[in-house]
Amino acid sequence: MEHLFTEIMRSFEGYNIGKMLKYMDNPEIISFAAGMPSAELFPVELVRTTQQRILDNNSDQVLQYSPVQGEKDLLLAVIDYLKRDHIHIAPENIMITTSGQHGLDLVGRLFLEPGDTIICDLPTFGGALAAFEMEAPRYFAKDIQEDGSDIAGMRDGINDLLQKGIFPKFIYVIPDFQNPSGITMSLTKRKELLALGEEYKIPIVEDSPYRELRYRGQDIPSLYTLDNNRGNVIGIFTFSKIFNPGLRVGFNIGPPEVIKKFSFIKGANILNTPKLNQDICTAFLREYDLDKHFRKARAFYSEKLDFFLETLNEFFSDLKEVHWTVSEGGLFLWMTVPKHINTMELFHAAIKEKVAFVPGELFFPREYEQFNKMRLNFSFPSKKQVVQGVQRLRNVINKYL
């Protein structure tokens, strides 16, 4: 039936990280690839007791259809939760999603005609590229800087595009501990980015999976907060990294006209999010000691980050051509190897040495690919695995020097 597929889908290859995973099914492989939160932090007891209670009290409703926008209790719980982060919204500003990937796909479906232009960083999140790719967009992208997006470069690019009659559809950023680079956007740049969006009337899509996971440095207000409900920011959130990824629940926030259309699309796409999964998230927000939970998560990951950085220093400090970002939070570091090394090739060599990472090229729009980078996850492996894995990685890189 291939000849009947749409032109876009005939060449669409999906989310590439999924395809990398198939090379990693040998359990002896130490993986720095996945972006999985550590299962040690999952509030399993909360999930267990909540499910029990829901099924005892409300089994009829919990197994029925539920509203497209989301369960009212969860919408209200999220609204209260966001106040912790100085985000003040009403129910018409929020819709529950099947986690962040879904939130991004909804953005693509609402805004992107084939050939439309997105402004983003280099590198940027591969999952976002996969979602947007289904609408066949173009990109204008600039190398991310130590303090976040290259705002001046984006401004020049937008001016060039406008001169050619091209109006970019949105600017996509992950301001906190960017996936994959780990870089955080400074307050100054956040303000500049908002001003840029407002000046040119280009919406900003702020992807925020990791905001609660800051291990060092000072909190910086989100773009959504700084926009102060002027309605130029769409926020993409998920419970994946703050609670667990298995329930597949997240939420998009934004102007009412955008949320309304997201709900229309969601209704025709998946109808609704399972009520059971939503109710468990409501219990997490309402009944769990969030301060304690995040304190624990931060302490846990912070130690993992420190240890990973120490280990990198130990095994790579003599190699001046190899360097990496020092992230203040999130789950990832971004390593740059000498220009002549292609990390996709390196990946296949590394798999043979039983260590895995994500080749950097998966985090670039096709026309902007860079080949000497890789993403390293520090949150999942144990200390022992980190030492062994980094050593193996050094051994593989040695062969390419």
Place this chain on the structure above:
Amino acid sequence: MEHLFTEIMRSFEGYNIGKMLKYMDNPEIISFAAGMPSAELFPVELVRTTQQRILDNNSDQVLQYSPVQGEKDLLLAVIDYLKRDHIHIAPENIMITTSGQHGLDLVGRLFLEPGDTIICDLPTFGGALAAFEMEAPRYFAKDIQEDGSDIAGMRDGINDLLQKGIFPKFIYVIPDFQNPSGITMSLTKRKELLALGEEYKIPIVEDSPYRELRYRGQDIPSLYTLDNNRGNVIGIFTFSKIFNPGLRVGFNIGPPEVIKKFSFIKGANILNTPKLNQDICTAFLREYDLDKHFRKARAFYSEKLDFFLETLNEFFSDLKEVHWTVSEGGLFLWMTVPKHINTMELFHAAIKEKVAFVPGELFFPREYEQFNKMRLNFSFPSKKQVVQGVQRLRNVINKYL
């Protein structure tokens, strides 16, 4: 931001049944509108014990990411389950979805360019129309007949389209107890439809939410079975009507090249289906006494159907201009009222009399709308509600005679 939405999304209004529901939030309204299975049939105890067991034994994995295509255990359990229905497939022929709505959206995204033509019945499932609408298709549709699709009419239509250089992308049907008409396609017509699809190389999309819910008459093999793995049928299935709709789990089956692309799209759309929800479905298929469960469901709904038909006869037999289908299964009846009555108007009058149904126009592509039909759900209301509701419906219709 509306001016930045895509052309399709600017006018997209979503799944209309959702919008009807907002008029029905008065609990005194007796609803024949929703397509909800009865909660009395939900295997709550199975859900409870399964969740408990999963969290006791496997909490780390169950709250993590899981494969895009679906949990291996569930894929294999569904493969075995389908053998009951003489469908024999391999793992490369199946992908887990977020229920039937998701299955349909994946079909639309894979096959439909704007302006592409779909062949379908009049009426047809409104949720399918909502999903396909996001790709802005055209339709060639023929009135459904007592024994199912008008195959000769479809053949003529296809010939006309081909002469104009238009190659239809697929034929969409619900052969068993069609939603909304309740009509079942005869064996003869199933064979004719398959021959038509094969002759013109047009895939057939078979939507099968209700196959297990036959209350009278003989089972007829599915199109997927009759196609005998020649690869011209895509099957859309859901656990919603056979287990419960709240977990949001279903599956698409079809040729490997189609399933592979569905997985690519799903990965970029929602990443994966929650493992917890899948594991509960696996337990339902593997551990529950399915024969007993379906026997119970059939007896339960059959009685509801009989009672609804009796009540309709009681209140409407004197009115020759009003008639309805007599379904052999599923959840719906389809009522035709005199030509001059617009059931959307009637709906708003009925709401005031505290009875609800779904206006028939929601089940027609826009260019084919018919206004004197309505869908009646018989599976959800109690006997008392049926009598009161049908009486109210008669009262409302009286005002329009």
